[in-house]
Each structure stands twice: as structure tokens, then as C-alpha cells.
Amino acid sequence: MKYRIIGDSCFDWTEKEKADPHFAVVPLMLQIGEEHIVDDDTFDQKSFLQKVRECPTAPKTACPSPALFKEAYECDADNIFVITLSGKLSGSYNSAVVAKQMYEEEHGPVKNIHVVDSKSASSGELNIGLFIQELCEQDLPFDEIVAQAEAYRDSMETWFVLGTLDHLWKNGRITRFSAAALTALNIKPVMCAEDGEIIKISQDRGYDRALKKMVKLAVAKVGETASRRLIISHVNCPERAEFVKKMALEIASFKDTVITDTQGVATIYAADGGIIMTM
Secondary structure, X not given: OOEEEEEEOOOOOOHHHHOOOOEEEEOOEEEEOOEEEEOOOOOOHHHHHHHHHHOOOOOEEEOOOHHHHXXXXXXXXXXXEEEEOOOOOOOHHHHHHHHHHHHHHHHOOOOEEEEEEOOOOOHHXXXXXXXXXXXXXXXXXXXXXXXXXXXXXXXXXEEEEOOOOHHHHHOOOOOHHHHHHXXXXXXXXXXXXXXXXXXXXXXXXXXXXXXXXXXXXHHHHHOOOOOOEEEEEEOOOHHHHHHHHHHHHHHOOOOEEEEEXXXXXXXXXXXXXXXXXXX
């Protein structure tokens, strides 16, 4: 079966997936001040983070156009699985769906295309993609893969601790006073994705305490973990990602663990030092 797994650029893949022709990514656009940056393989995280620190306004993102997704569908794969950012956080999902309609209007139903709203981001998108690849390699029917992928998405847990709250208040999500107060007290919120929306679950003082709380809460909510894959995305902090992995393996077992650095989109929203964990 010829298959292709396509993510938007919040699909924070590792070097292994980048080298695998079964995977492809459609980039979002990043904006810092008046500068526009394509979130593709030319993305330079360190340079980008420096520009973010120097810019007085919040960085922004723009989802890919349907034309870009449609171009990605013009491949030799018979079965195409598209994984996007949560539809409640980005227009990427809608663009991918419109692109499917455009492709089928032009070519007819010559291939199977399914768009998965990850209801997550970053490590969550990668987690779904790796699960779909496992099913494709078993040569399962397309419809069965779709059904299993959607069920897997719904059972998945995505948790995170942000590097900074600055982008939240700059985008009007919290008041500047709240952000400043939490920062001054060194309080780090522990958040998770719930049906595609970001919600705060808890908080603690300092990164290490917040990360420990995140791991314990996530494992407790999931319950059985041995059949799950643990994926940790980090923003420029590999040592912190290893710390989270170590804590998770001390209290639970997983069939696999993956650590990956973020591309541009997750770098913006998780911020320098941020951690995103999916299981």
C-alpha cells in the first residue's frame, strides 16, 4: 500500500521521520513584527528565539492555504492521512479539508484522503502520525486505519508547561498583571489539551516542581501506559526533556519514548524552555 502521512508544521517530527518518504509537512507562516518566516526546513530556532525576545509585539502564525495542502496531495500515494493542529486553535484543519474537496473536484475519487483534527499539537500530532504508520505497515484497510486513528486521538493525553506566559498576555489570553504576578512568584501553570482546547489544570513553583506535577497528573489520568508511546517535545531545552522522560519512566512503562525539538509554531506558543508531553 502506498501511503503518505502529511502534517502541518506543528507536526514536530524527528530526523527519522524527516528522512522517511512516507512523511511530509506543509508549513505555516510565522510573523515577528513585520518579518514573515516560512516554518519549513530552513527554520532556525535559535535565531528565531532571539528575534522573539527583541520584538515588543507577540509573534503570530498563519495557517497554510488550501492550495499548499492540495499540492502535497499531488503525490504517488494511494492513501493519504493528514494530521493538523487542533481545529479550535488554528485554521490549518479547515484548509486541509478544503484542499481535499479541491483535489477531488479536479481529479475525482482516485485516492483516499482523510484529514485528522489532532485536537492537540506538536508531540500530539507526531504521536498520531507514528500510530497511523504502524497501521499502514500492517496493510490494514483505509477505513479501518481511519477509525483506529480517530479512536487513538480521542484516548491521547497532551500536557505542557510553558516557557513563559508573555505570549499569552500579548495575545490577550490573560492580563499582564496576572502574567507578571505569576512570573514574579516563579509559578508555572500545568496545562493540558481537552477536546482541542487549552485548559489550566494545576500550577507549582518552579519548572521542576511543575514538570513533576505534570507527569504525575498525566500518568494518573491515563492509567495503563505500557501500550502507549511517550513523546516529549521541547523548545531549546533537551536536558529538561530528558528530566521529564526520566520522571515518567520512574512511575510508568511505555512501549516507546521519543524526544523531539519543536519547529516554529510550537516554539512560539510553548516558548523558550517549554515542554509538551503526549502519551
